[in-house]
Amino acid sequence: MYVYADNAATTRMSDTAVAAMIPYMQEFFGNPSSLHSVGQKAAEAMMNARQTVAGCIGAEAREITFTGGGSEADNQAIITAARIGQRKGKKHIISTAYEHHAVLHTLKKLEKEGFEIELLPVGTLGNITAQQVADAIRPDTCLVTVMFANNEIGSILPIKEIGAVCKEKGVLFHTDAVQAAGHLHIDVKDMNIDMLSLAAHKFHGPKGVGALYARKGIPLVNVIEGGAQERGKRGGTENVAGIVSLAAALKECCDHIDENAAKVTALRDKLIEGILQIPHCALNGDPVNRLAGNVNVCFEGIEGESLLLMLDAKGICASSGSACTSGSLDPSHVLLAIGRPHEVAHGSLRLSLCEWNTEEEVDYILAELPGIVAYLRSISPVWKDLESGKKQFIL
Amino acid sequence: MYVYADNAATTRMSDTAVAAMIPYMQEFFGNPSSLHSVGQKAAEAMMNARQTVAGCIGAEAREITFTGGGSEADNQAIITAARIGQRKGKKHIISTAYEHHAVLHTLKKLEKEGFEIELLPVGTLGNITAQQVADAIRPDTCLVTVMFANNEIGSILPIKEIGAVCKEKGVLFHTDAVQAAGHLHIDVKDMNIDMLSLAAHKFHGPKGVGALYARKGIPLVNVIEGGAQERGKRGGTENVAGIVSLAAALKECCDHIDENAAKVTALRDKLIEGILQIPHCALNGDPVNRLAGNVNVCFEGIEGESLLLMLDAKGICASSGSACTSGSLDPSHVLLAIGRPHEVAHGSLRLSLCEWNTEEEVDYILAELPGIVAYLRSISPVWKDLESGKKQFIL
Amino acid sequence: MALYTDIVMKHFMTPSNVGSIENPSGVGEVGNAKCGDIMKIYLKIEDNIIKDVKFETFGCASAIASSSMATELVMGKTVEEALAVTNAQVVAALGGLPAHKLHCSVLAEEAIRSAIKDYYDQNGIAYDPALFPAFDEEEDENEEGVRMV
């Protein structure tokens, strides 16, 4: 059996998304900046895509800028707010300790430039409150950037409440909604979101294309300089096929958002319940307030990569921490942020489901996982020490 | 009849390029950072693509960084050289007056930061010499960035000679090869190129993906911060399908580079010869030293957009100046750089051919174009003044 | 077409009233080739009525379409009615123009007014000079790519 359970890392493209792309490869392949009909067909398609994306998040079409992915959108939003703040002498930025690296590394760059970065601590269940944000805001705060939902442990942040706080205090508010778009209801006006990032490949669209919503009136700062594309805010010939596909994929997900969430939540809860039968393991994050597809657990006495590869040998695709951090030697900064000690954080497993997963697949995971955990523990000197009482169990 | 003659703006994807993408949409759709087999299939494909691209330009695989397009690659190369220079107190950059906006606008940004930008003047035939570069280099020069071939008038620059000058003087040399890659022979080692940009959509690959070659040892500065992708030099989940397709398209073009050039040059020369039969028009750029597919002419007494749209009505897709500048009111900065007065620069037409164009298509353009020019002249008060002698002909 | 409305394209491809008039009652020419637009309007006026109008234009599709539409709007009108035609009316009649092309409609209005002024001048008709302010190229403050109706 083959089970893809790494949808937080990336998703399989939907038939809808593929079908949307194809016409823009060899038929309407023109450059949207070209005035002839092949170019204008592409320009028209982009206009419709912009309208569609805007409609999915309660924005206006002119507030959507297409980018080369979620990271680029995050970079652009943060740099924009920093430059606006800088001009007014405001150089304090509030974020959280468990943002994606696209956010954290951009903040690190600004810190080197003299910005003061304040990362709100995350509770042990992986939550952040609007009160924390309210308490942190200072007269020189130029940006609050808080993710909509966490990619590793699935926490859903109180974005509407944070938006209200930011609006009241007159501080720009950006949210990295890369894990949320297409999965959670988003209304940028109602939620008082000034800027929002999303990426197509997290909702069955193609990789390498994303979008940045920026409220009308926010003068975006270019990350990429070049031609007059995207109102001059993002140089480079537009990825028309990708953009059209992003819009089609997002719309399809949003059209089925509640039904997908219900289905995936049921699978998730069954999976969590089954996994927690394994001794000395624990769920990471909040059992209730989490993305429908997210399962993240730590197993004591074993290491995540081995677990991952043994699961892979059984046809189960999973992840240990974020896909982006898997090349690194350090355990996930997210798990450390919620207080997991290093030894336990190394033994983490993320299974992320989508609406295409089935109950049979969940059963298959539950049939295979305990044996693999038991085997790896059986060859682990750490486990031996725990069992023999030489070391104390943490979980 | 339908004739696409705007290949300098963008190209139709080849069957090879499309076929290369498809498997990475729904089959090997994994995130290359994921350790499971679906992810590693994608990682492997990227590795092969990197090797292929490197092979096409005489580089090593590790010297290739994939980007979201040609503009991003240009931005990253220039910012990198500027930051390296800055650390050594070198803030003088040499470029040309007719670079693409991805280069010129990045330089403008650096100018605001205090860099001194020197744009070499371009001869009336659109040429730049290595001697001009040699004369301009100063002890505080940190970068020479000169395009490989111009996108509007097709001039091919003496890159190898400029590379030799830069090497001798110890100055970093970047070339925007977006119009050259897949069309002209490139060997970065032989030509002493330190950094080179290319974009897939100019050689029958997809839009929204490009590559930056940077010689081993050049510490690239991120344009996009994020995960550890591309050795940490470009954050964001990789556009695997696009990258694989870029490589396949580039290889196909490079495998047929001489044969394509010969075919396209013959079409181009026939087209130029035919167009020059029309009175009071002139070729822009060098008749000999030009890209195989590039035809660019100015017609006196008429305006380019009208010409373009009337051609479009006949099924002929062309361009007036660069596609990127077509939204602007100013005539092309390239035509002004080679000394065309404003009135004449407004009446420019670029027809850019590829190996898929045919002689019948050229004949069709030559059959339709003179009538359209004559009609637009017949309703033009400027033309009347020229004919009546009230104004002097320029061309 | 995303850039231009069907009406604009029709007036560009098959414009009305192209050409010139022998012995016109008034002629107006505005714009300059350096900026890429010149419009010339010829009027035949009898009994204060615009009996005929023709145009010649050097410029983009929206310049040609604006000229064509402007001539249609003034044909058969009294001189005073023609003077009241605004660029906004031209734009509305065309179903909208992209923001960066709105100046073409301004040019068309100016060309008509300029031709009427010439008619007044040629015929020694007194008029309030305030009716004909010096025509400046208007700075277009709209954002690029926005279509106004």
Added chain:
Amino acid sequence: MALYTDIVMKHFMTPSNVGSIENPSGVGEVGNAKCGDIMKIYLKIEDNIIKDVKFETFGCASAIASSSMATELVMGKTVEEALAVTNAQVVAALGGLPAHKLHCSVLAEEAIRSAIKDYYDQNGIAYDPALFPAFDEEEDENEEGVRMV
């Protein structure tokens, strides 16, 4: 697999010499759980020959594969021969490891040496302490993602 060679995967999925030895002649444990790798090597030595060797490992695939390969490399060897086994030999035998995983092979070498030192110590065999420098986690200076053979 792009990340690991087939040999690495084989030694990871079906490692040789997994387990422990009752009354071992020497035991070595290196690494720490905080860093994500612990290796424990058990040796059975008779007449200066490694008659049996077993390992237990907490760690990633390359740690497990390195342990497995290291035990194969020392099995049946004299103690001195075993001491001469280097991490480079482990890497070579595995057909290469990604640069950021090379430390696993170092750990395997260290675990073997540590077990031999324990055997020397337990049996009062004199040795040059320079043979067993304090093991430091080596800083890996190679660029990420580069595979060394």
